[in-house]
Structure formats: structure tokens, C-alpha cells
Amino acid sequence: MNQFRRTFLKGAGATGTVAVAIAAGLLKPSQVLAAEWNKTAFEAKSVSDALKSMGASAPVDSKDIAIKAPDIAENGAVVPIEVTSKIAGTTSIAILAEKNATPMVADFVLSNGAEGYVSTRIKMGTTSLIRAVVKAGGKTYTAAKEVKVTIGGCGG
Amino acid sequence: MAEPMKIRATLQGDTADIKVLMNHVMETGQRKDAKTGQVIPAHFIQHVSATVNGKTVLDAQWGAAISKNPYLGFRVKGVKAGDKVVINWEDNKGDKNTAEAAVS
Numbered sequence: 001m002n003q004f005r006r007t008f009l010k011g012a013g014a015t016g017t018v019a020v021a022i023a024a025g026l027l028k029p030s031q032v033l034a035a036e037w038n039k040t041a042f043e044a045k046s047v048s049d050a051l052k053s054m055g056a057s058a059p060v061d062s063k064d065i066a067i068k069a070p071d072i073a074e075n076g077a078v079v080p081i082e083v084t085s086k087i088a089g090t091t092s093i094a095i096l097a098e099k100n101a102t103p104m105v106a107d108f109v110l111s112n113g114a115e116g117y118v119s120t121r122i123k124m125g126t127t128s129l130i131r132a133v134v135k136a137g138g139k140t141y142t143a144a145k146e147v148k149v150t151i152g153g154c155g156g
Numbered sequence: 157m158a159e160p161m162k163i164r165a166t167l168q169g170d171t172a173d174i175k176v177l178m179n180h181v182m183e184t185g186q187r188k189d190a191k192t193g194q195v196i197p198a199h200f201i202q203h204v205s206a207t208v209n210g211k212t213v214l215d216a217q218w219g220a221a222i223s224k225n226p227y228l229g230f231r232v233k234g235v236k237a238g239d240k241v242v243i244n245w246e247d248n249k250g251d252k253n254t255a256e257a258a259v260s
Contacts, residue, residue, distance in 0.1 A: 078224075080227075113213060120228050123221045
């Protein structure tokens with residue numbers, strides 16, 4: 001097999017057919033994914049830019065959002081975060097780590113009986129406020145909790 | 157990345173408590189290879205969806221700041237024992253994985 005074919009096949013195999021197909025314009029990403037990945041929000045370098053990209057520019061502080069997270073994170077690479085929203089009609093919960101290089105961490109859209117509750121583990125680069133942004137009944141609400149980090153978890 | 161996900165779906169009254177543990181490197185694209193000095197490219201799950209009996213209950217978008225080998229917990233009301241939970245994820249390179257479990 002000549003060298004060019006080997007390199008081409010190796011490249012195509014490594015990239016994966018979906019990615020190659022998207023690059024070739026054969027398969028539009030929107031056909032594969034439910035909703036386009038919100039690149040603007042996830043690459044935003046400030047909390048306000050991230051919120052704007054999510055359509056959540058002026059969230060109202062709410063005491064009905066509880067953030068359960070350690071006061072001091074032993075390991076910044078694995079910080080357990082639980083967000084519970086008692087606000088009726090919660091349709092989504094987003095998590096931001098305000099001092100991460102790109103604050104937007106995740107956005108969970110809930111439907112068909114899913115409760116206003118998510119639990120996950122995140123990376124934090126440094127001590128920061130963890131902010132939860134909840135959309136419910138067409139309005140946006142927020143709450144935040146500080147988590148101290150001794151060893152940053154982003155590898156930078 | 158093709159390693160199976162672990163799903164645990166337990167019923168508490170009529171609410172299912174669902175816990176998922178996925179296998180994924182969740183590389184941020186900020187780390188450098190110690191030997192070559194080259195940046196290790198970003199490789200992370202971007203989309204996660206969950207259905208119960210075919211109905212979407214959770215549709216999540218993730219960034220690279222979700223920890224390696226992601227853990228996800230969520231709850232769904234109006235669920236019965238035996239209902240089928242399916243979890244799908246897709247990463248920034250187009251790799252996918254799916255797993256299912258019955259609520260017990």
C-alpha cells in the first residue's frame with residue numbers, strides 16, 4: 001500500500017466517520033445533536049458573557065436554590081456539586097465556576113417529570129463562587145456558594 | 157471511552173433516583189504533555205441525554221470542566237419499577253456511548 005493511502009486511511013480512522021462527514025459537509029452537526037452545543041457560552045471568559053449567551057442576562061437571586069458543595073475542596077479536579085431548585089416549573093439548571101478560565105461548566109435541561117435536581121463533579125481552577133442559574137416559568141434565578149480550592153484542578 | 161457506563165436507577169415512592177458513572181478522559185485542552193511539551197487536545201463529552209420509556213427527561217450540554225469519568229445524578233417523578241432508563245452521550249470528536257437500565 002503506498003504511503004499516501006496509509007496516511008489517509010490512518011487519519012480517517014483516527015478522526016472518526018462522523019467528524020470526517022461533518023468536515024466534508026455531508027452531515028450537518030444539527031442532524032446528529034439535539035441542540036447545537038452552545039460554543040459561545042462555553043468559551044465565554046466572563047460570567048456575564050456566559051449568561052448572555054445562555055439567554056440568562058439578569059437572573060434574580062433566589063433562596064429556593066440550594067447548592068451543596070464542600071466549603072473546602074480537597075481536590076480541585078473533582079469537586080462534588082449538587083443543585084436543588086425548589087422553584088416550581090424549573091426547566092433548566094446551569095452551573096458556572098466564576099473564576100475558571102471559561103466559567104460555564106454545564107447546562108441541564110429538564111423535562112417530562114425530571115425534578116429540579118442535578119448532581120455532578122466538576123473541575124475548579126481556584127477558589128471561586130459556584131453559581132447556579134435556574135430557568136423556571138420563563139424567568140431566570142440564581143444562587144451562589146463559595147468553594148475554597150487548595151490545589152487547582154484544571155492542570156494549567 | 158468504549159467502556160460501559162454504570163447506571164443505577166432506584167425508586168423512592170414514585171420518584172426515580174438515577175445515578176450514572178461514565179468513562180471519559182474529559183481532557184480540557186489546557187494540559188501539556190510532560191515529555192513533548194505539546195498541548196494535549198481537548199476531548200470531552202459535550203452532550204448527555206436521558207430518556208425514561210422513550211421520553212426525554214434530561215438534555216445536558218457539558219464543557220470540559222466536568223471531572224474525568226463523569227458522575228451524573230438526577231431524579232424523575234412519575235416513574236414505576238421496570239421503566240427503562242437510557243443514557244446517551246456524545247463528545248467533541250463525535251464519539252458516542254449509550255447504556256440502559258431498568259428502574260428497580
